[in-house]
Amino acid sequence: MNPAVAARLRDVAPILTLILLVLVVGIGSRGFLSPETLLVLAADTSTLFIMAAGITFVILLGGIDLSVQAVASMSSVVMALLLPSLGYGAFPAALAAGALLGLANGLAFTRLRVPSFISSLAVGGIATALALAFSGTRSIPIGEELRHAYLWWITGRMLGIPAEIWLGLIVLAICLFVERYTLFGRWSLAVGAGEPAAVASGVPVALVKLLACVVSATLAAFAGMVLGGRLVAGSPTLANEFLLPAVAAVVVGGTALTGGVGSVWRTLIGALIVSVVRVGMTFLGVDVFVQQIVLGIVLILAVWITIDRAKIPIVK
Amino acid sequence: MSAGGRTAALELVGVDKRFPGVHALKNVSLEVRPGEVVGLIGENGAGKSTLMKILSGVYQPDGGEIRHDGRKVVLRSPIDAAATGIGMVHQEQSLLTNLTVAENIWLGKEKPFLKGRLIDHKAMAAAARRQLEKVQIDIDPTVVTEKLSFAQRQMVELAKVLTLEEEIEGHLVIMLDEPTSVLEQAEIDILFARVRALRDRASFVFVSHRLDEILDLSDRVYVMKDGAVVAEMPSADADTEKLHSLMVGRSRNAEYYKENRQKPYRPEVVMAASGLTLAGAYEGVDFELHAGEVLGIAGVIGSGREELARTLGGLAPATGGTLTVFGRPARLATPGEAVSLGIGYVPRERRVEGIVGFLPVVANITLGNLRAVTRGGLIDHAKERTTAETWVKRLAIKTPTIRTLVMNLSGGNQQKVVLAKWINAGAKIIVLDHPTRGLDVGAKEEVYELVRSITAEGVAVILTSDTLEETIGLSHRIIVMKDKRVTERFEAMPGGKPDQLDLIRHMV
Amino acid sequence: MAASAIRLPPASRIERLRAFTPVIVLVVVFAVIGAIAPAFLSIDNLVRIMNASAIPLCLALGATFIILMGSIDLSVEGVVAMGAVLTALLVQNGANANDLGFLAIPLVLLMGAAFGFVNGVVHVKLQIPSFMVTLGMSFIAIGIATVMLAGERVRITDTTFRELALGRVLGIPMGVWVALAATLVAYVIQTRTRLGRWIFAVGGGEDILRLTSVPVGRVRILAFTLAGVFYGLGGILSAAQLGQGHALMGQGRLFTTITAVVVGGTSLMGGQGGVQNTLVGVLIVVGLANGMVLMGVPPYVQTGVQGVLIIAAVALAVDRSRARIIK
Numbered sequence A: 001m002n003p004a005v006a007a008r009l010r011d012v013a014p015i016l017t018l019i020l021l022v023l024v025v026g027i028g029s030r031g032f033l034s035p036e037t038l039l040v041l042a043a044d045t046s047t048l049f050i051m052a053a054g055i056t057f058v059i060l061l062g063g064i065d066l067s068v069q070a071v072a073s074m075s076s077v078v079m080a081l082l083l084p085s086l087g088y089g090a091f092p093a094a095l096a097a098g099a100l101l102g103l104a105n106g107l108a109f110t111r112l113r114v115p116s117f118i119s120s121l122a123v124g125g126i127a128t129a130l131a132l133a134f135s136g137t138r139s140i141p142i143g144e145e146l147r148h149a150y151l152w153w154i155t156g157r158m159l160g161i162p163a164e165i166w167l168g169l170i171v172l173a174i175c176l177f178v179e180r181y182t183l184f185g186r187w188s189l190a191v192g193a194g195e196p197a198a199v200a201s202g203v204p205v206a207l208v209k210l211l212a213c214v215v216s217a218t219l220a221a222f223a224g225m226v227l228g229g230r231l232v233a234g235s236p237t238l239a240n241e242f243l244l245p246a247v248a249a250v251v252v253g254g255t256a257l258t259g260g261v262g263s264v265w266r267t268l269i270g271a272l273i274v275s276v277v278r279v280g281m282t283f284l285g286v287d288v289f290v291q292q293i294v295l296g297i298v299l300i301l302a303v304w305i306t307i308d309r310a311k312i313p314i315v316k
Numbered sequence B: 001m002s003a004g005g006r007t008a009a010l011e012l013v014g015v016d017k018r019f020p021g022v023h024a025l026k027n028v029s030l031e032v033r034p035g036e037v038v039g040l041i042g043e044n045g046a047g048k049s050t051l052m053k054i055l056s057g058v059y060q061p062d063g064g065e066i067r068h069d070g071r072k073v074v075l076r077s078p079i080d081a082a083a084t085g086i087g088m089v090h091q092e093q094s095l096l097t098n099l100t101v102a103e104n105i106w107l108g109k110e111k112p113f114l115k116g117r118l119i120d121h122k123a124m125a126a127a128a129r130r131q132l133e134k135v136q137i138d139i140d141p142t143v144v145t146e147k148l149s150f151a152q153r154q155m156v157e158l159a160k161v162l163t164l165e166e167e168i169e170g171h172l173v174i175m176l177d178e179p180t181s182v183l184e185q186a187e188i189d190i191l192f193a194r195v196r197a198l199r200d201r202a203s204f205v206f207v208s209h210r211l212d213e214i215l216d217l218s219d220r221v222y223v224m225k226d227g228a229v230v231a232e233m234p235s236a237d238a239d240t241e242k243l244h245s246l247m248v249g250r251s252r253n254a255e256y257y258k259e260n261r262q263k264p265y266r267p268e269v270v271m272a273a274s275g276l277t278l279a280g281a282y283e284g285v286d287f288e289l290h291a292g293e294v295l296g297i298a299g300v301i302g303s304g305r306e307e308l309a310r311t312l313g314g315l316a317p318a319t320g321g322t323l324t325v326f327g328r329p330a331r332l333a334t335p336g337e338a339v340s341l342g343i344g345y346v347p348r349e350r351r352v353e354g355i356v357g358f359l360p361v362v363a364n365i366t367l368g369n370l371r372a373v374t375r376g377g378l379i380d381h382a383k384e385r386t387t388a389e390t391w392v393k394r395l396a397i398k399t400p401t402i403r404t405l406v407m408n409l410s411g412g413n414q415q416k417v418v419l420a421k422w423i424n425a426g427a428k429i430i431v432l433d434h435p436t437r438g439l440d441v442g443a444k445e446e447v448y449e450l451v452r453s454i455t456a457e458g459v460a461v462i463l464t465s466d467t468l469e470e471t472i473g474l475s476h477r478i479i480v481m482k483d484k485r486v487t488e489r490f491e492a493m494p495g496g497k498p499d500q501l502d503l504i505r506h507m508v
Numbered sequence C: 001m002a003a004s005a006i007r008l009p010p011a012s013r014i015e016r017l018r019a020f021t022p023v024i025v026l027v028v029v030f031a032v033i034g035a036i037a038p039a040f041l042s043i044d045n046l047v048r049i050m051n052a053s054a055i056p057l058c059l060a061l062g063a064t065f066i067i068l069m070g071s072i073d074l075s076v077e078g079v080v081a082m083g084a085v086l087t088a089l090l091v092q093n094g095a096n097a098n099d100l101g102f103l104a105i106p107l108v109l110l111m112g113a114a115f116g117f118v119n120g121v122v123h124v125k126l127q128i129p130s131f132m133v134t135l136g137m138s139f140i141a142i143g144i145a146t147v148m149l150a151g152e153r154v155r156i157t158d159t160t161f162r163e164l165a166l167g168r169v170l171g172i173p174m175g176v177w178v179a180l181a182a183t184l185v186a187y188v189i190q191t192r193t194r195l196g197r198w199i200f201a202v203g204g205g206e207d208i209l210r211l212t213s214v215p216v217g218r219v220r221i222l223a224f225t226l227a228g229v230f231y232g233l234g235g236i237l238s239a240a241q242l243g244q245g246h247a248l249m250g251q252g253r254l255f256t257t258i259t260a261v262v263v264g265g266t267s268l269m270g271g272q273g274g275v276q277n278t279l280v281g282v283l284i285v286v287g288l289a290n291g292m293v294l295m296g297v298p299p300y301v302q303t304g305v306q307g308v309l310i311i312a313a314v315a316l317a318v319d320r321s322r323a324r325i326i327k
Helices: A003-028 A035-060 A068-110 A116-135 A144-150 A163-181 A183-193 A195-200 A205-231 A243-252 A264-283 A288-306 B048-055 B078-084 B101-105 B121-134 B150-166 B185-200 B211-217 B240-248 B305-312 B335-340 B350-354 B361-373 B381-394 B411-424 B441-456 B468-474 B500-507 C002-007 C013-036 C043-068 C076-090 C101-125 C130-149 C159-166 C174-192 C194-209 C216-242 C253-263 C275-294 C299-317
Strands: B010-019 B022-032 B037-041 B063-068 B071-073 B086-089 B172-177 B202-207 B220-225 B228-234 B269-278 B282-290 B294-298 B320-325 B343-346 B429-433 B460-464 B477-482 B485-491
Touching: A003 A264, A003 A288, A035 A068, A035 A163, A035 A183, A035 A205, A035 A243, A035 A264, A068 A116, A068 A144, A068 A205, A068 A243, A116 A205, A116 C253, A116 C299, A163 A183, A163 A205, A163 A264, A183 A195, A183 A205, A183 B361, A195 A205, A195 B350, A243 A264, A243 A288, A243 C130, A264 A288, A288 C130, B010 B048, B022 B037, B022 B048, B022 B063, B022 B202, B022 B228, B037 B048, B037 B185, B037 B211, B048 B086, B048 B172, B048 B202, B078 B086, B086 B150, B101 B121, B101 B150, B121 B150, B150 B172, B150 B185, B185 B202, B185 B211, B202 B211, B211 B240, B220 B240, B240 B500, B269 B305, B269 B460, B282 B305, B282 B460, B282 B477, B282 B485, B294 B305, B294 B468, B305 B343, B305 B429, B305 B460, B335 B343, B343 B350, B343 B411, B350 B411, B361 B381, B361 B411, B381 B411, B411 B429, B411 B441, B441 B460, B441 B468, B460 B468, B468 B500, B477 B500, B485 B500, C013 C275, C013 C299, C043 C076, C043 C174, C043 C194, C043 C216, C043 C253, C043 C275, C076 C101, C076 C130, C076 C216, C076 C253, C101 C130, C101 C159, C101 C216, C159 C174, C159 C216, C174 C194, C174 C216, C174 C275, C194 C216, C253 C275, C253 C299, C275 C299
Parallel strands: B037 B202, B037 B220, B086 B172, B172 B202, B294 B460, B294 B477, B343 B429, B429 B460
Antiparallel strands: B010 B022, B010 B063, B063 B071, B220 B228, B269 B282, B269 B320, B477 B485
């Protein structure tokens, strides 16, 4: 095949995969393509996407952030604990707590030169400890009045569309904006695609890495708030089982784990693929227990299709 | 072909190799007789490394043939070459530093040492010791390679190549690729003594930039230029100046240097070094650089000029002396600091440090000063596009669009992108570290033209170059370095260009 | 820059000390906890630590080979769950009529090898990063384990089999002896077989291996297969220890495994470290967890302390002169 055509195909592979999956599920199960089902699906994807969008920035640099699920859980705890006393102030407080953990991760990564895999894993441990300590290891329910007073922007609907979808779209818009219009966004790509050249060009590489860690943790905290709002509780284990699907969403979308190639836009497609596969299987009547197996196989196949080997000299 | 009644150990007959845009080897014939040390010299880009890669099986020739002990051979891979009896001691060492010496020597050849399924480390070490004895070096083969000095590692590489002796039929030919570049003089002496002592076991092809070493060790010398062998002679008939003039070719005239296009530099000093020192690399370097000037730094590998260029780019901070940029003291501790002072570095390894291959042309051009295309802190894409398009047009960068990934451009156009990056960033001083490496003739000429035009506008240039003709042609003044120090200074204004031999005399 | 990379001097004396950082950390951790809570160093408690280390050790041994190559294996939890479920279903149990006893062991190890083999083949032949292959594989393994039990758990009624983890020889639980034997086997593979040495070579510089006849692809596949065997063993021990099998038995194992390997001093970049380091790393991680309980540290603070310790241990062990780019 002509290399240019092949490259073009690889570029659109994730979205073709998504369309194909939607069609397959749609043909197999009439109910799936109804507007209401699709809205629910989109709303369900929102939290996963927000978290994955944050990780995208770190993966673009060639790093990884394994702290996100712990940070999200901690943020839900902070929010649930502070809502009664601070009201709306609980939200920025939860975000700030996440950002601080991201800062700690970034400092360990750039200053202590600990690989991001390890530093983020460790910071995840710290986040979990904090969440357990704050919550007294319990789940913290959010009262009915509090929910009505403060959580309308997470649980309500606007223009007939669930608020979560709006939140996901806002995050998407902000991330695309950051990617496209800020120095940080451009520098991230440059560092991921060619760190030595970025260094020689005077790009403040350490600062870019630090910022990416902060952005990732802040978005994880935001995802934790949305999830906490949906479940009307904060819990130190709230976002467990979110980490690996979130990383999978990034990679399935076609962002390379080696860095330099990718976009939050691709992560959205990836998150939708992961969701469609999960929800679609239920619609198709796939045995709940078999779903995990299918998910694993689809993940591997999706990466096989979307990955651009020309940009990875040695596959590790 | 036979020499002295004996078949050559290794013979190349009319070997040809082309790459897109470059005729890398032109009908090269060469022979290595049994027990002989053959020197191979040429400037960078003369075709030496392509030749080595063909002999070690990395590249396949487009034409001609290779004969080993008179038989035609086809070398499909390095493993193939080794099995034939052509071994290589690599310049960038090929030992795994996390394995022991014995493991490195027998890597991939552990079978004879298996007892059942387990490796008999004692037997392996003993066998390694026997190999090390061939090169008469007393190191413990069970030690981890990391702990050896570079000279010791070089010997281990040699011992490793000598294991081929027992595996092949016929003569062993060992290629030594710049083996002395990381060694001290005493270590070089030992290496040479070993090579001489091994001549009854193997023939050698010795590639080096240091002509005195070539003359010292080789029996015969081949000189390459522009992909062809231009001379062959016994070392006894050669001297360094003769070899050097053969390497650089016919003497050049004013027309060649395009002296009329070179503008004089301006009086103001933009950068000055006094006693500049980087421990272990160069010492006590003084110079002044003026606006619009090209200051050439000549010297062989190991003279210290490479590290000096990196210091000025902010990549290897000096450890002593003073440096002033636009009259202010500067340390150049990071590339960021250099960039903010208006210095741009065009690196030797263009693909690693120069371009970001996976980003489009437009993003590469603006990378050095992204802030210039922002409005209110945000990237103004229209402005960025216009900027990039302006430079693509002004520098005649051949690219389908400004959105094309830089990795898909030719080497010359990639280099123009790097230059565009710095000119666009408003660099007033540009450090050109081997700016035409790997470029074909046409692309080189375009880079020269570009250098002349930016200096005419007042940009100052520090130039370290692959060839002397390039240095002489482009520079206003030249400093010559040898053994970490400046040995001579030349004026090289139009009409008063120094002779290449004058420079060579102070380099070697 | 190539030239400066070549010119790096061989490791200095202080740099060489770095190799012993994990042992020093281990000694300091044990000494400090012992000073605060003397019961920590009692024979009883040390046996307890050994017992708690048995399963993590088996898993970390497998992961060590993968990390030595510079790859990563996230399939630990899935294969452990499969191993435990398969074990429970093959010995005398409350769900079917099987009663294979110790014959179940080779079968489960074979299953582990099969999963590892598939990991390796998919990774090498389809050129997919090990991170994604093994992540997908973990889902698949947990899925199969779930399907096999239809989401239920199964009790092991074979008490002789359970002796594999619970019985004692010389006062030390059998599980510990099994894990020690596994360590010995792993050490012999690492130091005395071609595969072991080639794994180091792949991690030390895969590009250089292209100049030699080392079959890089085969080494990778075999290493993943080997790792699968060790995870299978971890599954067997888990089943014997808890007397049951279910699909979530691997939960929480993945990150402690990788943490133990890395804290032990095996570099994620590959080529440095080994089985001996992993033994130290497991003892640090498990000893610390045990010590914190003894010192009355609230359980919820423990993951945090662990996190801080991991960063400190790795930061101390990072050789700053070597890796210019950290990712």
